[in-house]
Amino acid sequence: MALKNERDFAFKSLLLGVLLTLGLMGVSQQSKAEYADIVINNYADAAGMRPAVFPHWFHRIRFRCKVCHADLGFKFKAGGNEITMAKIIDGQFCGACHNGEVAWSVENCAMCHSGIPGTPTHFHGSTLQRLVAPAYKPLDAKKASKK
Amino acid sequence: MKMGGAMNYKNKMMLLVISAVFGLGLAGQVAAGAADGGKPLMLADVSSANTFNLNLKKAKNPNAPPWEDGIHDTANEATFNLQPPLEAYKGLPKTSFGNHVDWVKALDQGLIKPRWDRLDSNEEPFVMDLDIVRPVKASVPDVVFPHRQHTEWLLCSNCHPAIFIPQKGANQINMSAILLGKKCGVCHGKVSFPVETKTCKKCHSKPKPADWKPPLSEATLKNPWK
Structure with missing residues (x-):
């Protein structure tokens, strides 16, 4: 009897732990990407590629804003430049540097196309994003997405 | 008296232990409900919007490496070849917002040497040192806009005339517009320093004169408070 109670208790605490962990995970679903990281997913998902991630911090150490902008x-608009690989290999946009001369060349697909599939185009950490899209997901939404 | 005090303390401890045991039992009951396949009792079957201080959560790992940052795919091998920001930020002056790097100070101190030209690393920017003071109606300090820091990074044509008409009094600016990504908000709040409480005084930097009083609203002027 005592053994059964002990086993019961262990099981219950295990379950409680799992439930608590799930609950906490639901609450703290915030990504910790760098301020001004951009995910660009105009066409990538539809073409079966991961969305591209552009880190502003990395580039501003090497170039003033003026060079690109x-x-x-x-344009000063995430996703507003309609960048395609065709334009890049023609030397436009990213292709002005990512040509194997100023910076590494386009055959390193996965260096840019490294975002989590399905991530929408957005400016990470922007004030606007924080205003209109609070970074939380209701618990039942998480449950539904698991099914 | 002394004895009574001790008893009280003992009683309190007893109560604490009892309530702790009761609490554990209750938690067990909740878990058991789910385990028995009966009516599942959720610990917190509410939206996480109702949690305490949702917006005050501090990022535990503010400059996370790409493979821990939540937007890079860890199933992608190249993600692990990307440079972690902290490696690049070593030795740069710190702030408590944005990238946690003071980019303007880093540039001023020559700690970073970003190119002004795509190819020529010797080309220098045309820097214009002109401060524009913008009076503010409300009680917050007036705004001083320094052209110097901006022309270190940008060309005149980046802002003029599309975002700001280069003429005194021609630009209506308010914080709502900025927060929604217009005017200064085209960059600030996105890539240059963010718009939050910690950064108010970076722009609102010229204190009002000592005898300054906030103007009374029309409603108050018409119906003075008695």
């Missing part, structure tokens, strides 16, 4: 014609 004035000389190369990147």
Whole structure:
């Protein structure tokens, strides 16, 4: 009898632990990406590629904003530049540097196309994102997505 | 008196132990409900929007490496070839917002040397040192806009005339527009320093004169408070 109670208790605490962990995971579903990281998924998902991730922090150490946003014609709008691989291999947008001369060349597909599939185009950590899309998911939404 | 005090303490301890045991039992009951296949009792069957201080959560790992940052796919091998930000930020001046790097200070101190030209690393920017003071109606300090820091990074044509008309009094700016990504918000709040409490005074940096009083609203002027 005592043994059964002990086993019962162990089982119950295990279950409680699992439930608690699941609950906490549901609450803290925030990504910790760098401020100003951009996910670009205009066409990638539809073409069977992972979305591209652009890290502003990495590039601003090497170039002033002006190089891309004035000389190369990147608009100040995430996903608003309609970048395609065809344009890149023609030397436009990313292709102005990612050509094997200034920076590594386009055959390193997975260096840019490294985002989690299905991630929408967004500007990570932007004020607008924090205002209109609070980073939480209801618990039942998580349950539903698991099924 | 002393004896009574001790008893009280003992009583309190007893109560604490009892309530702890009761609490454990209750938690066990909840778990058992789910385990028995009966009516499942959720510990917290509520939206996580109702949790305490949802918006005050501090990122435990603010400059996470790409494979832990939640937007890079860890099933992608190349994710592990990407440089972790902290490796690049070594020795750069720190802040408590954005990338946690003071980019302007880093540039001023020559700790980073970003190119002004795509190919020529010797080309220098045309820097314009002109401060624009913008009076603010509310009680917060007036805004000082420094052209110097901006022309270190950008060309005039990046902002003028599409975002700001280069003429005094021609630009209506308010915080709502900025927060929604217009005017200063085209960059601030996205890539240059974010718009949050910690950064208010970076722009609102010229204190009001000592005798300044907030203007009374029209409703108050018409119906003075008695």
